[in-house]
Amino acid sequence: MSQTPTARPSPAGSPAPRPPINLEGIYMNIPVLIARVRNNLLVANQIPPLRNLIANHAKEIIIFHARLGRGNPIINLPDVLNPTKKVGNSEAITTEQAFLASVQAGIAAARNTKPDPVLIANMQAKTAAARASPAAQAAANAAKANQAAAGTASTPGSAPGTPSPAPVGQPGQAQTPQQAAAAAQAAAAARAAAPQQPPPQQPPMSIAQVKELMALPTEQRNAKLEADAALRQRFVASCQFYQRRTQQVRTQQQPPPAAANVNAPKPQPPPPAQPVSTPTPPTGTASPATQTPAPQPAGAPQQPPPGPQQPQQPQQQQPPQPQQVQTPTTPAVVIPPRPVSPPPPPPPPPEPEPVRRKRKLREYAREQAPGLDLELGIDDLFSEVLDKLVDTVARDSVRLAAHRSSPRVELKDMAFVLEHYHDIVVPGFSAHVPKKVHNESEADRKKGRAVMRRAAGKRDDE
Incomplete structure (x- = not known):
């Protein structure tokens, strides 16, 4: 017999109604999403919807956080989320004037808005339900296991306390009290025998992933875990899981005599008993054989009598030696040493003069005429x-x-x-300045030349 459907089917030819969008939860996660964008932890295809949300609901986001008693989460947006700027191939969604007007309207409305205790309590309850502790999840899983075991109990012919390997009961059949008790006992035994692990919805991380997170600096790791609540919960649960598993393995590998050896050295302190048991030389005439030991209190440890029993003291002190060797039963965690950076290389030797001269000559030729070679x-x-x-x-x-x-x-x-x-x-x-020799010019030489008189001519009358 098939099970009746839980939801009412929609009429033929009409689409199924969509569930209402939880805008309050989205507004609540706006600061977390902005922090993830700043840390480059958000997927690229998630940024455009977030930009559209900030561009179209800036006023509502500011008012919602004012009702929670918080400040403005979009007062300082990264450039990737700024809807008034072009990001890659995505154009600006809105103008700067329209976006600033929406933000100013939200700030003005937030000044007159008081924190809403009912809304704060509801959001805290939703956050606590989303971030359930491992103990609460384990209890929920145990309750589900009890219901499954009660529904799939063993057949009437099976022995009480033995669970059936497969569900053979049908929904229409009634169970006897013996079958219900057997199913409950089987579920309790299965829970007790199963190792404690994180809930099946969040399987433990691999050792490589845990080591990768532990290798990060403390500030970077804390910022990454605070930005992603699911990653932080999974990381903490994985660390607890591996610690419990390591402790179980150590407990199983520990030999039984180790417990006796660990408890043995407590009531017996051999070093302080040696000076008390050392015999003193006799001062009287009585021989060591006739001396009687002094009475000791009931709670004091018994001391060996002096005399012939002294050679037995090394035999009584021998058992603590193997106890000291067997005490470190748990292996210590070996931390690998940090890699030491190699020393800096020595400076290169000076370049020989002939090699340097040739190199400089070629560089000079290339400077004068690029591409010129010798x-x-x-x-x-x-x-x-x-x-x-x-x-x-x-x-x-x-x-x-x-x-x-x-x-x-x-x-x-x-x-x-x-x-x-x-x-x-x-x-x-x-340089040496030579002595100046004055060379007369042609005009000076002509001026200094003697004037020669011409001979007078004869007169006509003579």
Whole structure:
């Protein structure tokens, strides 16, 4: 017999009615979504709907948070969520004037809005229901298991306390009290034998995922977990699950004699008992065999009597040695050392002068004419010319300074050699200023020339 449908079917030819949109829950999550956008944790296809919501419901969002006693969540939006700006291929949704007018209207209405205790209580209840604790989820799962076990109890011919491997009962059949009790006992035994795990709706994270989150810095990990409540709940439940599983494995691997060895050293302290049991030399005439031990209190540990029983003391102190070796039964967690950065490489050796000269010569040629290269061997020829030039200038400068009877070689000596021998003028160097010889110009020479008188001619009358 098929089960009757729980929902009323819609008339033929008409679409099924959609459930109402919970805008209050969306308004409540606006700050969380904005924080996730700032941390680059929101999927790209979720940003356009959020922009549309902020652009069309800015006033309602501000008023809703004012009713919760909170501030304006959209007072400082990221550029990705700003509906007045172009983001990638998405154009601006609204103008800046219209958006600012909507925000100003929401702020003005929020000033006259007081916190609503009923709304705050309802939202807190919804948040608590969405973030149920692991204990509450485990209790709910246990209740569901009891209902499933009661509905799928064993057949009347089976023994009490033994659950059936498959559901054989039908909805129309009534169960006897013995069957119900057997089903409840089977469900309780299954819950007790099953290891404690996170709820099946949120399976535990893998060890690699847990290690990846633990490797993040503390501030970044806390911000990531605060932005995503589901991830935080799953991470905490996974850590608790792995801790319980590790503790169960250690308990199963622990040998039974270890408990006795751990409890054994408590009532017996061997080091403080040694100085008390050391015998003192006899002061009287009585022999050690006739001496009687002094009476001890009832709660004090028994001490070996002096005399022939002294060789038994090393045998009584031997048992604590294996106890000290067997005490660390639980393995310690080994933390791998942090990788040490290698030392910086040593500085490169200085470049030889011939290699440096060739490199500079090629760089100079490329600066003067880009793409110009040197013929094979031309760099060596330039090096030889430079060496000879330096040698010649140095020798002539020294000889000139010696000719002047100067105590040192000066810059003017080198400048004089470069200018007169090699026709090279270096700006900034002062060479020997030669003595000026006044050469008269042609006009001056004509002016200074003696005036020669012409011979007088004979007169006609003579």
